[in-house]
Amino acid sequence: MALREMVRGFAEKEIAPNIDRWEKDGLIPLDLHRKAADLGLLGLGFDESVGGSGGDSLDWYVMAEELVLSGRSSGLLMALFTHHVALVPVAAHGTPDQIAKFVRPTLAGEKLVALGVTEPGGGSDVANLRTTARRDGDTYVVNGAKTFISTGVRSDFVIAAVRTGEAGHKGISLLLIEKSSPGFEVTRHLDKLGWDCSDTAELSFDDVRVPAENLVGPENQGFRLIMELFESERLAQTVMAYTTAQRCLDLAVEWARARSTFGKPLIARQLVRHNLSDMARAVEVSREFAHRVMVRVNAGEALVPQVCMAKKQATDAAQFVADAALQLHGGSGYMRDTEVNRHYRDARVFSIAGGTDEILAEIVTKWMGY
Ligand SMILES: Cc1cc2nc3c(=O)[nH]c(=O)nc-3n(C[C@H](O)[C@H](O)[C@H](O)COP(=O)(O)OP(=O)(O)OC[C@H]3O[C@@H](n4cnc5c(N)ncnc54)[C@H](O)[C@@H]3O)c2cc1C
Structure with a gap:
């Protein structure tokens, strides 16, 4: 409860008054990362031994729910907490030097990280990625491109999935690549349907020399590390999705009480009340199921298909x-400057990022043995 209240205070003071401006700017300020770090929020869920503030995944979900509800944007969560997913392999498998140079400053709000897996040639088929890292003495020479990379415009470094070995999933590694490296370029700041305050980039690597010590985990074991972080990513998106649903329900109820047509408030109409009931059911079912899955995953259970189901349920x-x-907001809802309009546009991404609906369905059927 204390955490939820603290996050609410932070979101109401620092985010809600500024979110419209950041949506127009297409990014959030670095200053916000520092403020969130000072409250221990950036480090939540990360062990104190790597510079985190402790707590577990369940604490993170509480914080995430409150940031979306009171900060009024899921894109904001993506922009401020890209590291929550991107740093997972480095925090778990990184060397002491990598922890000191990359993890600690990021959790302190001094550096920004992005996760570079998706490429112009494809995102779902991770095993066939094409960006290469050829070993040359003490360095890897990286060539290729990444796209749709969240926080890629602002980030100081990228944890990139690269091909160091044979074709397929056994030839992939993770490398920490600093933005300042010669040959590393942000080729585009991408314009999106939603998540406007979360900057999204296209990146290119042209003979970028990366110290071999920046390899995360063993060489050619990157695919397994990416699969591990997908669980965090899918559950993070699940929270964003069911909380977006909750926030939209709250906005709908507020509007239905305030707006009168034909002499009565909208909420007095049976049709409207039944719609609100359906909306409340969708929120409850998705949140309750997600909470059950989250508690079990946090306790150490491997629940790959259930995590996919929770994300899909919350996305729907x-x-x-x-x-x-x-729809209940009528013409106002169609206007870009209304909050409900933002959530409507933002919600579309949940079917795509962190594993598309179709790929999640494939995973579910495979694990269920169908
Ligand atoms: C806003 C946003 C932020 C993102 N942030 C990041 C980020 O930070 N880092 C990062 O690495 N990536 C990021 N992504 C990329 C995201 O992970 C990919 O877009 C996603 O994995 C899908 O890859 P793709 O776009 O290449 O589509 P493709 O893989 O080309 O798929 C295209 C379509 O075909 C379907 N499809 C593919 N294979 C099959 C199949 N076997 N059976 C049936 N249907 C199939 C897909 O479901 C999809 O509908 C982001 C994307 C968005 C939109």
């Missing part, structure tokens, strides 16, 4: 409730 809820809430 977010898109259904955001659409219904927008």
Whole structure:
């Protein structure tokens, strides 16, 4: 409760008054990372031995729920907490030097990280990525490109999935690549349907020399590390999705009470009340199921298909409730400057990022043995 209240205070003071401006700017200020770090929020869920503030995944989900509810944007969460997913392999498998140089400053809000897996040639088929890292003495020479990379415009370094070995999933490694390295370029700041305050980049690597000591985990074991971080990513997106649904329901109820047509408030109409009931059901079912999965995963259970189901369930809820809430707002809902409009646009991404609906369905059926 104390955590939730602290996060609410932070979101109401630092985020809600500024979010519209940051959405127009297409990014959030570095200053916000420092403020979140000072409160221990950036380090939440990371062990104190790597510079984190302790706590577990469940604490992180509480914080994430409150940031979306009171900060009024899931894109903000993506922009401020890219490291929550990107740093997972470095915090778990990094060397003491990597922890000191990359993890600690990021959790202190002094450096920004991005996760570079997706390439112009494809994102779902991770095993076939094409960016190469050829070993040359004490360095790797990296060539290739990454796209749709969250925080890629602002980040100081990228944890990139690269091919160091044979074709397929057994030839992939993770490398920490600093933005200042010659040959590393942000080729585009991408314009999106939603998540406007979360900058998204296209990156290119042209003979970028990366010290071999920046390899994370063993060479050619990167695919396994990426699969590990996908669990964090999918659960993070699950929270964003069911909380977006909750926020849209709250906005819809508020609007239905305030708006009168034909002499009565909208909420007095049976049709509207039944719609609100359907929306509330979608929120409850997705959140309750997600909470059960999160508690079990946090306790150490491997629940790959259930995590995929939780994300899909929450995604459906977010898109259904955001659409219904927008409809209830009438013309106002169609206007970009309304909050419900932002959530409607933002909710679309949950079907794509962190594993598309189709790929999650493939994982579920495979694990269920169908
Ligand atoms: C806003 C945003 C932020 C992102 N941030 C990051 C980031 O920080 N880092 C990063 O690495 N990536 C990021 N991504 C990329 C994201 O992970 C990919 O977009 C996603 O994995 C899908 O890859 P793709 O876009 O290349 O689509 P593709 O893999 O080309 O797929 C295209 C379509 O085909 C479907 N499809 C593919 N294979 C199959 C199949 N076997 N059966 C049925 N259907 C199939 C997919 O579901 C999809 O609908 C981000 C994306 C977005 C939109």
